[in-house]
Amino acid sequence: MRATARAQPNIALIKYWGKRDTNRNLPAVGSISMTLSELHTEMCVELDVSLDEDVLVVNGVENPGLRPRVQSCLDHVLGAGRSRARITSTSNFPVAAGLASSASAFAALVVAAAAAAGQSRTTAELAALAGQASGSAARSLYGGFVELRNRDDDIDVRSLRPGSEWPLSVVIAITTADAKPVGSGAAMEISRRTSPFYARWIDQQETDLADARNAIAARNFAQLAAVAEHNCLKMHSVMWASRPPIVYWNSVTLSCMRAVRELQAAGVGVFFTIDAGPQVKAVCLPDNELRVRDELASVAGVAEVMTSGLGDGAALVGAACPG
Numbered sequence: 001m002r003a004t005a006r007a008q009p010n011i012a013l014i015k016y017w018g019k020r021d022t023n024r025n026l027p028a029v030g031s032i033s034m035t036l037s038e039l040h041t042e043m044c045v046e047l048d049v050s051l052d053e054d055v056l057v058v059n060g061v062e063n064p065g066l067r068p069r070v071q072s073c074l075d076h077v078l079g080a081g082r083s084r085a086r087i088t089s090t091s092n093f094p095v096a097a098g099l100a101s102s103a104s105a106f107a108a109l110v111v112a113a114a115a116a117a118g119q120s121r122t123t124a125e126l127a128a129l130a131g132q133a134s135g136s137a138a139r140s141l142y143g144g145f146v147e148l149r150n151r152d153d154d155i156d157v158r159s160l161r162p163g164s165e166w167p168l169s170v171v172i173a174i175t176t177a178d179a180k181p182v183g184s185g186a187a188m189e190i191s192r193r194t195s196p197f198y199a200r201w202i203d204q205q206e207t208d209l210a211d212a213r214n215a216i217a218a219r220n221f222a223q224l225a226a227v228a229e230h231n232c233l234k235m236h237s238v239m240w241a242s243r244p245p246i247v248y249w250n251s252v253t254l255s256c257m258r259a260v261r262e263l264q265a266a267g268v269g270v271f272f273t274i275d276a277g278p279q280v281k282a283v284c285l286p287d288n289e290l291r292v293r294d295e296l297a298s299v300a301g302v303a304e305v306m307t308s309g310l311g312d313g314a315a316l317v318g319a320a321c322p323g
């Protein structure tokens with residue numbers, strides 16, 4: 001009745017922004033991401049009939065604020081009549097700050113919960129369950145380059161190619177460890193209702209997806225860089241034009257973007273992408289990782305720099321709970 005799973009966050013190259021069904025949390029657009037190797041969340045689920053209520057401990061501290069989302073995810077996996085659970089989550093990176101901690105958390109949660117209950121589910125089923133909790137979490141069930149497509153009233157997630165076939169590096173500049181001002185789910189709805197650019201964003205997504213899919217198939221870094229930066233800036237333009245505006249960046253975010261531009265001007269193969277938070281992720285060819293890392297670490301205001309390669313999808317790591 002106990003299992004622990006580990007999942008890695010993913011970085012979206014072609015972003016998901018907007019929902020077509022808020023009840024089932026179905027995305028309005030497809031997306032393409034890279035699953036990381038060095039950042040991870042471990043989630044232990046222990047089903048316990050003697051508990052009166054669920055207990056959630058995040059990085060050693062009880063967290064009643066995050067509990068409702070976790071409870072609803074457990075209800076989806078195990079059914080509403082399930083036993084109460086003790087859930088212990090540990091991440092080796094800042095949570096709720098635009099580093100896709102919800103992706104690794106919910107991907108690990110569905111794998112651990114299903115195993116704790118003795119269920120044998122397919123990866124596709126687990127991805128659909130994770131996606132109901134956090135759209136991007138569905139992609140962390142798979143490793144390497146991952147595409148999420150909309151299919152009828154569901155999603156279809158698959159790995160486009162393993163990271164070992166195109167081992168890119170990701171350098172993450174942490175510009176602040178503060179929690180983000182508004183969660184992505186609420187922010188997407190504000191954009192859908194109020195941003196004049198939202199409809200164009202939806203219309204153009206298929207073109208960007210095809211472009212990125214082709215770039216990954218051909219391992220064409222320049223092509224991937226161009227479409228990923230364009231898609232990222234387009235998503236943030238949709239947010240900025242929302243009412244109220246949704247601005248996740250800070251001045252250090254902009255300084256990091258300029259540092260990446262300067263590296264590009266010097267001929268270094270690197271591009272930036274930014275999700276629903278202020279952190280800048282610079283994707284580069286492995287040979288350039290040290291240079292990109294040094295450059296971003298020297299930007300005034302950068303608190304920390306982390307590096308990662310591409311990793312595997314969520315997996316069970318055992319029956320013991322950490323700590």
Ligand code: PMV
Pocket residue numbers: 011012014015016017031102103134135136137184185275276
């Ligand atoms: O999965 P959510 O609800 O945290 O939304 C994630 C949205 C972005 O990170 C901004 C883009 C993406 O595709 O991951």
